[in-house]
Amino acid sequence: MASPPGPYLEVAVAAPLVHTLTYAPPPGVRAEELVPGQRLLVPLGNRLVTGFFLGTTSRVPEGVALKEAREILDPAPSFPETLIPFFRWIADYYHHPLGEVIKTALPKGILAKSSPAIILSSEGKKALEPDPPEWLAPWLGTCRIPPQETKKLLGQAARRTIEQWKERGWIVFRHEAERPKIRPKTMTWIVQAQDDGKTQPLKPSEEKVLAILQELGFPEQPVLQREVTGIYPYAGRALKSLELKGLIRREERRVFRDPVAGDPPPLERPARLTPEQEEALRVILPEIGKRRFSPVLLHGVTGSGKTEVYLRAAAHALDQGCQVIVLVPEIALAAQLEWHFVDRFGDLVAILHSGMSAGERFDQWCRLSQGEARIALGARSAVFAPLADVGLIIVDEEHDPAYKQEDGFRYNGRDLALLRGSLEHACVLLGSATPSVTTRYRAAQGMMKQVRLTTRVASQPLPRVTVVDLKKVPTVSGKPPIFSPMLFAALKENLNSNHQSLIFLNRRGFASLVICRECGKVLTCPNCQVSLTLHRREGLHLCHYCGFSLPLATLCPNCRSTALQGVGMGTERIEAELKRLFPQAMIKRLDRDTAANRAEYLATLKAMHQGEVDILVGTQMITKGHHFPGVTLVGIVWADAGLAVPDFKAAERTFQLLVQVTGRAGRGEAEGRVIIQTHQPEHYSIQLAQLHDDQAFFEKELALRKRLGFPPFGRLINVRFEGKDAEAVKEVAQAAGRRAQREATSSVAVLGPSPAPLARIRQQYRWQLLLKGKEIAPLHALACRVLEQTRAQAASSKVKMLLDVDPESML
């Protein structure tokens, strides 16, 4: 069959294909009529899948039998054309198939698939009609077995029979596209019809419905069909006949499901800005609407009024005719900013986050595409919002590790915000009280502008911070107590004076790390400066970056002491201990486990706000964004827990967390107090957090990173290996490691392979191979070659290989 003349369509399908595919336009459609971003139904193998039209092309790849696209799925594109270069860049950078990138970017559930239906041919009908098998009888009339039933039959004994019939030509399989599950929600309105002058007799039910309509204000006002059926449940039929008689007209109108339940609480709108806020806006506003890439760091201490700066910047962008994207690290935090934006901008805001139903998300997406909403607010995936003229992208708490997606395609929302800003010539405003080392470095190097907010809005003083050395706390039965005498006394005092307390455990760590009871140091790798993990079974302390190990029975490399001790602790244990110590107190816990139940989570927050909770125990979750004016004491149980994570960002995270959690104390009238318990009071991240000296921390950390070649002075790609068979994973990882070593150049260092810090998750064994180098390009090249060379071996032993570009965490 001769191919129709070009141009052809370049299409990305949602399958793990490295290249895009080329199709001929659907029958009767010219390529020029299609709009990039439009969804098409295309044949792929012998099924039909959704494809995204990216643009026309005049060339058909060699040796390819061109197929026709089947149909256009919707008249308007799913995303603006401006996003296509963004998607292409991402696919390339994160080594992820383009179609899958697009699939991830779009709201779930809009991808159409196809499944086979059995169609009976006329010979088949003739042959089978006299004596059909029982299961066929219901379908003989229509000669079609719908896909759902077909699927069932193919899984049964009937399968063989069906295949024989197919060979005889009695049946054929026809692939039918399934309608995507998520569709616009519409409601039916009853509106006045054009009067054609004819009158027809009415049935009693029709009379009744007309009377109800009149009562509801018809025909002056349109009436919702649902209202009518609410009064008279059988109105549907009558309405249909009334429409046929030309007395009314029914209209389907699009409605948007509203994700913001209820009205926002009344929020303060400051009449006047602080001088620092004004100064910040003097810098930021001119960068917006200029249609040029302009990254700005907004470095403001907790409580300094960053939100108001965001709101004014967004308002300015709207005035300039631009659209705005606001990213927040996670939903728990989104709620706060969400209220502020909805309060200020109303329906112009579309909320996109994972806590919403697929239908709601889809609606919000459509409101943005159609220009009805002009501000997209949500977690990291909101960076893909379908806006054609973005003038401002705000990234709140830009340092937050939650911006990194840790499964599937591992992108970083903050980095993509910067990329999108540069591709679409927008201002990108990165806000944080504790900016990441990389961002601060960029600002210091003049790669982005920087503005600072150094004073709290209500000019509360920063709280008094005390550090308690856990090494000097007497042990109870050989183990250190959870609460030092000082923290215990402070908690007791706070309870007596009816103030609230926060107890915080930075538990990114896990039980299997080793601390020296003499000097407080955690065993670390001399090559990578990350902590060693205790592997009791193998009898080793192991580095999860480079594979360095020490024997189980080792002396502390720092002080030669034998007093090495495994440590581990969790919020649950702390809660139990608190309940034992203060049986009369109201104690609540907030962490990933308890927050899984949203109702319970909100109830705890509410009780906290109303002052009913005496002590709140939690993980990082409680450090973020919450404003608890009643809290006067913050206790950090084990500040160095996070330092024990085998991760080059451990010190940075610890510092950020301590500063953030410290900011929770004393936001009301009473002065705040913070007690930091730690085995390592001399560690710079703890000392400098105590002093609130982020400049000193930045400089110290930067010097360290420079020496070790970690970001921002170098780049990382982590090659991960996963599989059910521990031996196979190890073998594949080691084979890949040998290849990488062989190919390593002066510009790439190969660390490992080594078992991943949490070597087994959900029955999957995991190893990793870390590539480190000054530039990303050679890392990419090496990673690709190693993947390519190892692919066959990995596939045959069922080991999955994944790339994590710019890893945020090594867990």
Added chain:
DNA sequence: AGCACGCCGACT
């Protein structure tokens, strides 16, 4: 991913 093709053990 999904699906067909293809090449070896246990059944009528």
Added chain:
DNA sequence: GTCGGCGTGCTC
């Protein structure tokens, strides 16, 4: 001799 297991490789 067939049925059916899942390794291998491709999809415009």
